[in-house]
Amino acid sequence: MDIARHRGLPGGRAVLGGVLMAVAVVGVFVAYDQASRAPTSTIVVASRPIRVGEVLDADDLGTVEGELPAGAQAAGFDDIDRLTGRVALGPIGEGEVVQAASVTEDANALGLHEVAITLPRRQVAVGRLKEGERVDVFVTYDERTSSVVRGAEVVLISADDDASLTSERDISIVVAVPSGDDVAALVHALRTGDVTVVRSTFTGAPDDAGEPLTYESTSATATTDDEAD
Secondary structure, eight states, X not given: OOOOOOOOOOOHHHHHHHHHHHHHHHHHHHHHHHHHSOOOEEEEEESSOBOTTOBOOGGGEEEEEEOOOTTOGGGSOSOGGXXXXXXXXXXXXXXXXXXXXXXXXXXXXXXXXXXXXXXXXGGEEOSBOOTTOEEEEEEEETTEEEEEEEEEEEEEEEOOTTSBOOSSSEEEEEEXXXXXXXXXXXXXXXXXXXXXXXXXXXXXXXXXXXXXXXEEOHHHHHHHHHHHO
């Protein structure tokens, strides 16, 4: 007489293995589903390289379909019209997402003025300088040195291929300044005094940028006092 054997229930390892396989299948399905979905957001990007101080036009911008990382949506724009007329506060590369921090808050804002400064290497008191950094420009007349422009952003540098300012030849730097008065003061300094460019210690234009920094040697002060007596 044959006795039928009952098949035993699966062991704990078998149950765990089945659960893990089911989880893996679900994970693959979710990943495939997300990857196959078309992007649903419009992102405004630069259609060409944009330099500091340029007023944005519709032809300078384009749109792509994509998804910004979580938490970064507010930093971008989804409509070209919202950017038209704004001024670039920093360089924006071609194809780069235009971020709110890279442009003025309002359209038709006063643009920046670009001034070229060509100086001997020894008068650029910076071992290494990059576009987008800020500099202070000083002028020296005899025994007196004063700041002409503070916190001017560097728009363009004519330097070695490695972007270092280590050669002995003249260095050309284009800086963006905010007003016509600053342009006039900077041009006058370049024509009449010894100009020196130094890297600023702040990332943005300082609140007291309108206040000049001045140094006068003690010998000049003493001469002035003697003349007054």
